[in-house]
Amino acid sequence: ETTTLHLHTAFTVDTVDPRIFGGFLEHLGRAVYDGVYNPESVHADDMGCRKDVLAALRRLNFTAMRYPGGNFVSGYHWQDAVGPREKRPKVRDIAWQSIETNQFGPDEFLELARRMDWTPMMAVNLGTGTPEEARNWLEYCNVDGGSKWADMRRENGYEEPHNVKLWCLGNEMDGPWQIGHIPAENYAILAQQTARMMKMTDPDIELVVCGSCAPDLPTYLEWDRKVLEHVRDEVEYLSLHRYVGNEFDDTEEYLAVTNSIDRQIEATDAVCLSAYHTRKTKRRVHLSCDEWNIWYRARHGEHLDGKGKYAPHLLEEQYNMEDVLVAAGFLNSFIRHADSVKIANLAQIVNVIAPIFTRGDEMFLQTIFYPIEMYSRRRTGTSLQVQVQGPGYTSKRYGKVNYLDSSAILNGDELSVFLVNRNLNEPMEVEVRLADAPIESLLNADFVAGTDPKATNTFEHPHRVQSCTHDDIAIKNGVATISLPPLSVYAGTL
Numbered sequence: 466e467t468t469t470l471h472l473h474t475a476f477t478v479d480t481v482d483p484r485i486f487g488g489f490l491e492h493l494g495r496a497v498y499d500g501v502y503n504p505e506s507v508h509a510d511d512m513g514c515r516k517d518v519l520a521a522l523r524r525l526n527f528t529a530m531r532y533p534g535g536n537f538v539s540g541y542h543w544q545d546a547v548g549p550r551e552k553r554p555k556v557r558d559i560a561w562q563s564i565e566t567n568q569f570g571p572d573e574f575l576e577l578a579r580r581m582d583w584t585p586m587m588a589v590n591l592g593t594g595t596p597e598e599a600r601n602w603l604e605y606c607n608v609d610g611g612s613k614w615a616d617m618r619r620e621n622g623y624e625e626p627h628n629v630k631l632w633c634l635g636n637e638m639d640g641p642w643q644i645g646h647i648p649a650e651n652y653a654i655l656a657q658q659t660a661r662m663m664k665m666t667d668p669d670i671e672l673v674v675c676g677s678c679a680p681d682l683p684t685y686l687e688w689d690r691k692v693l694e695h696v697r698d699e700v701e702y703l704s705l706h707r708y709v710g711n712e713f714d715d716t717e718e719y720l721a722v723t724n725s726i727d728r729q730i731e732a733t734d735a736v737c738l739s740a741y742h743t744r745k746t747k748r749r750v751h752l753s754c755d756e757w758n759i760w761y762r763a764r765h766g767e768h769l770d771g772k773g774k775y776a777p778h779l780l781e782e783q784y785n786m787e788d789v790l791v792a793a794g795f796l797n798s799f800i801r802h803a804d805s806v807k808i809a810n811l812a813q814i815v816n817v818i819a820p821i822f823t824r825g826d827e828m829f830l831q832t833i834f835y836p837i838e839m840y841s842r843r844r845t846g847t848s849l850q851v852q853v854q855g856p857g858y859t860s861k862r863y864g865k866v867n868y869l870d871s872s873a874i875l876n877g878d879e880l881s882v883f884l885v886n887r888n889l890n891e892p893m894e895v896e897v898r899l900a901d902a903p904i905e906s907l908l909n910a911d912f913v914a915g916t917d918p919k920a921t922n923t924f925e926h927p928h929r930v931q932s933c934t935h936d937d938i939a940i941k942n943g944v945a946t947i948s949l950p951p952l953s954v955y956a957g958t959l
C-alpha cells in the first residue's frame with residue numbers, strides 16, 4: 466500500500482523560525498565542565514573549550530542557546546561567576562548536589578556564543594534570586610557603561626555590551642522539585658515585576674515566561690492561564706518543556722508519542738490564544754519549547770545526585786535507533802506548528818542527555834545527532850501543511866497514527882521533506898505530490914535506518930547508527946516516489 470504526502474505551495478503554516486533549532490547548555494554534570502570546557506584537555510583552545518566538541522556542535526548549527534539552567538539556575542548567583550577567575554567562589558549547587566567552581570561563567574559563555582554564532586538565551590534566577598538581581602544582570606550584559614553593573618563588565622574586560630536579547634524568567638517554576646517553587650499566582654507576580662524592571666532597563670529584549678513544564682503535572686494549563694493573566698503585556702513567549710521515553714519497552718507505542726507532542730503544543734497555544742482573544746494579553750504570546758528530548762533511562766536515583774562532586778556523571782543517557790525517530794518526530798512537530806512554536810531547545814548539547822558524548826579526550830556522536838543535523842541543514846523556509854494518506858496503527862495511549870510522520874519546508878523553488886517510517890518491519894514507498902507544481906529533480910537527501918531499535922553508538926562502535934546519502938527515489942510526471950527502509954528517518958531537498 467502506497468503512502469502519499471499531499472502538499473500545495475499555497476497551503477502554508479508560517480515561516481520556520483530558525484530558533485526552533487536551538488540548544489541548551491546547563492551547569493549540570495559534565496555538560497559545561499569536561500564537555501564544553503576543559504582547559505586540561507589536549508583539545509583545549511585558547512579559551513579552554515574543547516575543539517573536538519565545538520566542531521561537532523558546529524555541525525548541528527544551533528541557533529538560540531539557553532544558559533545556564535535548568536534547575537541549576539534557580540539557585541545561581543551570576544555575580545559569583547564574573548571577574549577574575551581566582552576570586553570566584555566555589556559554591557554548592559543543591560539542585561544537582563554538585564560543586565560549582567564558577568570557572569566558566571556568563572562572560573565566557575557569551576564569548577563562546579559569539580564564536581559559535583549562537584543567539585544567547587539567558588535564564589535568570591527566580592528561585593532564590595530577586596527581580597533586582599535579574600535586572601542588574603541585564604544591565605551588566607546590555608548597558609554600554611556609566612553605571613555600576615555596566616562598568617563592572619567593562620572592568621572585567623568586555624568593553625562592548627553583550628547585547629543579550631532573549632531572556633527566560635526563571636526555570637520550571639511550576640515543578641515541585643524546583644528550588645523556590647511557588648504557586649502560579651505568586652510566580653506570576655514575581656515574573657511580572659522582574660519583566661517590568663528588565664524592560665525598563667532594556668526595552669529591546671524579548672522575554673519567555675515559565676509555562677507548564679510537563680503535561681502530567683496537576684497544574685497543567687491552569688498554571689499557564691494564571692501566569693498569562695498576570696504578566697499581561699510584558700512577555701513575548703510562554704515556555705513548555707517535554708521529555709519522553711520508552712518506559713514500557715514497546716517501540717510502536719513509543720513512536721506514537723508524537724501525537725501527544727502535537728496535542729501539548731496545540732493545548733498550550735490554545736491557552737495563549739484564549740488569553741489574547743479575551744484581552745488578557747495585548748499580543749498573541751508564542752511558544753518556546755525550551756527543553757525537549759528523550760530522557761527516561763538516566764532519570765532517577767544516582768543519575769540525579771552529584772554527591773558533592775565537581776563535574777559528576779549525571780543524566781548520561783545513551784541513545785539508540787528508536788530514539789532517532791522520536792527526535793525527528795519532535796522536529797516534525799515543531800515545523801508543523803511553525804505558527805505557534807518560535808523557539809525550541811534540544812536539552813542538552815554535551816554529555817548530559819545529549820547528542821555528543823565524551824570520555825577523557827575521546828568523543829562519539831550519539832544516534833540522535835544525525836536527525837538533528839539532517840533537519841538543521843534544510844531548515845530555511847516556510848512550513849507547508851502536510852496531509853498524509855496511508856496505512857497506520859492504533860497506539861494504546863496516543864490513538865491513531867500513520868506509519869509515516871512528516872513535515873515539509875518550502876524555500877523558493879526548493880522543497881525539503883522530512884519523513885519518518887515508523888513501521889518496524891516493512892519498507893515504505895512515499896509519493897510526494899506538490900499539487901500545484903511538478904517535482905523535477907532531487908538536489909540532495911540523507912537518511913538514517915536500522916534494523917535493531919536498540920542499536921546504540923559507543924566508544925568501541927561509534928558508527929553503528931549514522932546518516933548516509935539517500936538516492937532511492939523515482940521522479941515521474943512531477944511526482945517523487947521515495948523508498949524508505951523500515952525504522953528510518955529521511956530528509957531530502959527536491
Ligand code: AHR
Binds near residue numbers: 534
Ligand atoms: O535538562 C535537565 C533538567 O530537566 C533541567 O535542569 C530542568 O529544567 C528539567 O527538569
